[in-house]
Structure formats: C-alpha cells, structure tokens
Amino acid sequence: MKDESIFIRRADHGAKVLVVDDDPLARRGLRAMLERGYYEVETAEGGEQALEKLSSFQPDLVLLDIHMDGMDGLETCRRIRDIPNGELLPIIFLTGDERPEIHAQALRVKGDDFLRKPVLSAELIVRVRSLMRLKRLQAEVLAERDNLLDLQKQREQLFEFIVHDLKNPLSTIQVGLEVLDGRDDNNPASRVQLRRLLDTAHSMGRMIQNILDIGRAEQIGLELRKVMIPLGTWIPHLLKEVESLVQSRGQELVWECPPDLEVEADQEFLRRLLLNLLDNALKYSPTGSHTRLEARSTRTGVRLEVYDQGKGIPEPMRDRIFGKFVRLEKEGANTLSGSGLGLAFCQLVAEAHGGRIWVEDNPTGGSVFLVEIPGAGEI
CATH class of the missing domain: 3.40.50.2300 (Response regulator)
Known part of the structure; x- marks a missing residue:
C-alpha cells in the first residue's frame, strides 16, 4: 500500500x-x-x-x-x-x-x-518562527484581556443600571414611611418601628448612591461643588439624621467642635462621608456605648474624627478596608462585616478633596476614623 x-x-x-x-x-x-x-x-x-x-x-x-x-x-x-x-x-x-x-x-x-x-537559512527560519509564535501568543493574550475588560465593563454597566433603577421604588418607600410617621394616631410601638424602617431605607439610599458615585468616580472622577461650611452650626443638623438610630440602639452620640471652625468642602459629599462613618460607628458598637464626633483645626486644614466603642479594626485590615467590597471576616460573634462600599466611598471623597482617611485604635476601646481635609491654600 x-x-x-x-x-x-x-x-x-x-x-x-x-x-x-x-x-x-x-x-x-x-x-x-x-x-x-x-x-x-x-x-x-x-x-x-x-x-x-x-x-x-x-x-x-x-x-x-x-x-x-x-x-x-x-x-x-x-x-x-x-x-x-x-x-x-x-x-x-x-x-x-x-x-x-x-x-x-x-x-x-x-x-x-x-x-x-x-x-544562515536554517537559523533565519528558526528565529522568525520563534518570534512569530511569540507574537501569536501575545495577540491571544491581548485579545483575551480585551475580552475580559469588555465583559467587566458590561457587568459594571449592568450593575449600575440595576442599582440606578432601585432608586425610584426606594424613594417611594421612603416617602410612604415619612407620611405614615407623621400621622398623629400612631401608637409609640408603631412610631418606633416606623423610625427603624425609615433609618433602614435611608441607609439603603446612601448605599445605592455610594455605588453610583464610586462607579462615576472611577470613570471621570468626583465633581466637587465646594463651599465654606460652618461646622459649629452644620454638625448639629447632620446628627439629627441619625438621632432615631442612636435612640433605637440605646446609645449616646456626642460631638465637639470649635464654634468658629470652617472647612471648604462639597457639602453633600462631606455629609454622606460623615453619615457613613457614623452609621458604622453606631452599627458596630454595643448597646449603651458612646459614639463621638470631633472636629478640630490642624496646621494644614481640618480634621474630623469619629470614635466608636466596637471591637476595633485588626492591624492587617486597616489599609484594606477602604477598598471596594472589602469586608471584615467574621470571628465567631465578635466581628461584624459590612457591605464594603461605605468606606470606599469615604476614601474617594477624602482624596477628591486632596485629603486622606485612615483608622486608629480608640484609647477607650474600639476604633477612631480620621479624615483630614486641607485648607484652600494647602491643596
């Protein structure tokens, strides 16, 4: 054959x-x-x-x-x-x-x-063939990378669309709860439950907005509208937003700020940054604990400090917790975990203002989150 x-x-x-x-x-x-x-x-x-x-x-x-x-x-x-x-x-x-x-x-x-x-002919063909093979592999790697990036972009866009669409029904829920909360015929138990539901709805609203702002910041950055904020009169109005949460958890919230202290910042972003930190402080601290917000002047600007009496942040996690979707691992019933979005948003806001955020031990137990925002001439 x-x-x-x-x-x-x-x-x-x-x-x-x-x-x-x-x-x-x-x-x-x-x-x-x-x-x-x-x-x-x-x-x-x-x-x-x-x-x-x-x-x-x-x-x-x-x-x-x-x-x-x-x-x-x-x-x-x-x-x-x-x-x-x-x-x-x-x-x-x-x-x-x-x-x-x-x-x-x-x-x-x-x-x-x-x-x-x-x-030499044989050497020429071997060298050319080797480089061609490398080029082909490189092209395959780049094509795979581009495909993964495209899939990632599609996933993030779909995620943003879903999150954005959640805003409208959540707003309807908030309005309905506020109407019910304003009724005169509510008994004390109903009023307490309504306030808890409202606090939860507001927390969800901030979470949704955090996701949208983080996605937008990664694409084009945060657009700041800076104004001079008189912290001595501004902070009390801010704390009213978490007043019912403080009461429902049986905690105490105190604050301290020089009466003439001002900071140049985006009022809405700074408000949400502090609400995220206060929410975390109240969430991770036990009943009967004390949460404290302090504002003070520094040599280069303003420092805001939020003290809690929770379990604290382990040293290896103190840099990582500001990443997207990074959460503390649970250790039995001792360590709680969050969504991993609030602190990422806080870092974006601090850095957009030319400042920084970090965490230290609270001398009385728990953690203290510190935010520094430079003065107008220091950026």
Whole structure:
C-alpha cells in the first residue's frame, strides 16, 4: 500500500515579512530563504521606504539591517515603535557588527532579536518562527484581556443600571414611611418601628448612591461643588439624621467642635462621608456605648474624627478596608462585616478633596476614623 505523507500547515504559514536592507544581493537572498519557508515577503532598500510600506503591506515581522545609508536601522526601529501598534511588531536586526555598543543601542530602541551576517537559512527560519509564535501568543493574550475588560465593563454597566433603577421604588418607600410617621394616631410601638424602617431605607439610599458615585468616580472622577461650611452650626443638623438610630440602639452620640471652625468642602459629599462613618460607628458598637464626633483645626486644614466603642479594626485590615467590597471576616460573634462600599466611598471623597482617611485604635476601646481635609491654600 502506498504511503501518503500528511502535510500539516504551520500557524505562521503565509505570514508577512518585510526585509529592509540597502544591499540588493542581501535582499534577494533573504527573500529566497523566507519564501522557501512559506512566508510572504516584501523588501525595502532603506528606512524611509520601509516606513512607507508598513501601512500598505502590514507585515507580521521586520528584518532590519542596522547599517544603511540615509536612515539607519536603529532610527527606523525607533520610528516604528512610535507608530500605533508599532510596539507589538517583532523586529530582528541584521548586522555583521560585533561591537557591544551597537547591540546595546539596538536594545535601547527595543529590537527583539539579532541575526549575524551572513545569514544562515536554517537559523533565519528558526528565529522568525520563534518570534512569530511569540507574537501569536501575545495577540491571544491581548485579545483575551480585551475580552475580559469588555465583559467587566458590561457587568459594571449592568450593575449600575440595576442599582440606578432601585432608586425610584426606594424613594417611594421612603416617602410612604415619612407620611405614615407623621400621622398623629400612631401608637409609640408603631412610631418606633416606623423610625427603624425609615433609618433602614435611608441607609439603603446612601448605599445605592455610594455605588453610583464610586462607579462615576472611577470613570471621570468626583465633581466637587465646594463651599465654606460652618461646622459649629452644620454638625448639629447632620446628627439629627441619625438621632432615631442612636435612640433605637440605646446609645449616646456626642460631638465637639470649635464654634468658629470652617472647612471648604462639597457639602453633600462631606455629609454622606460623615453619615457613613457614623452609621458604622453606631452599627458596630454595643448597646449603651458612646459614639463621638470631633472636629478640630490642624496646621494644614481640618480634621474630623469619629470614635466608636466596637471591637476595633485588626492591624492587617486597616489599609484594606477602604477598598471596594472589602469586608471584615467574621470571628465567631465578635466581628461584624459590612457591605464594603461605605468606606470606599469615604476614601474617594477624602482624596477628591486632596485629603486622606485612615483608622486608629480608640484609647477607650474600639476604633477612631480620621479624615483630614486641607485648607484652600494647602491643596
């Protein structure tokens, strides 16, 4: 029975190679070697002509002589790397110059490989095939990366759409609860339950807005509308928003602020930052505990401090807790966990103001979250 050989086509079969050399004999020889290796070949007699042929021929690899009249190979390579997608084009330098400084210059302009003249056919094909394989793998990795980024973007957009659509029904619930809470015929037990539901609805509203603002900030940053805020009169109005939560948890909330202290900040973002910190402080502190908000002047601006009497933040977690969706792991019944969004939002707001946020131990037990906002002349 007659044997039949099976021809398996290589992945780089028919790939395009641009040969750039000012020696006509060298160009012809390289073309012949490459065409025997089943490559499609185009030649250029110098750097200027090579750059002209890049867009029309669109090579998969360039063989580039270093020493040429006019624009040499080093300058040609440098210009190729500067064009769109030129960084990804494999370039093999051809040279008979063995001086180390020439090789160093070739590396500096981001050449990928060297071939010594006169070029041997077998070595040429092996080097070209190796770089083609690397280029193919690189293209596959980049395609997979782009696909993952596209999927991630779609997931985030879908998430934002869902969260955004939750705002309207939640607003309706809040309005209904406020109407019911305002009725005169509510008995004390009903009034307490309504206040708890309202607090929960407001907390959900802040969570939804945090998600939307974090997504927006990652795309275009937070847009601040700064005004001068008189903290001595502003803080009492802020604390009224958590008054019922304090009462329902049987806790005490106190504050301290110099009467003339002001800060230049976005009022709405600062309000939500402090409400997030106060919510956490009240949520993670036991019944009968004391939560404290302090505002003080510093050498460079204003510092806001929120003290709780919870279980505290473990040292290894103190930087991580400001990341998105990072939560404390539960240790039995001792450590609570949150959504992982509030503190990420707080960090965005602090940094948007040119400031910072961090956490320390509360000397009386628990944690203290500190926010520094620089003065107008300090940013």
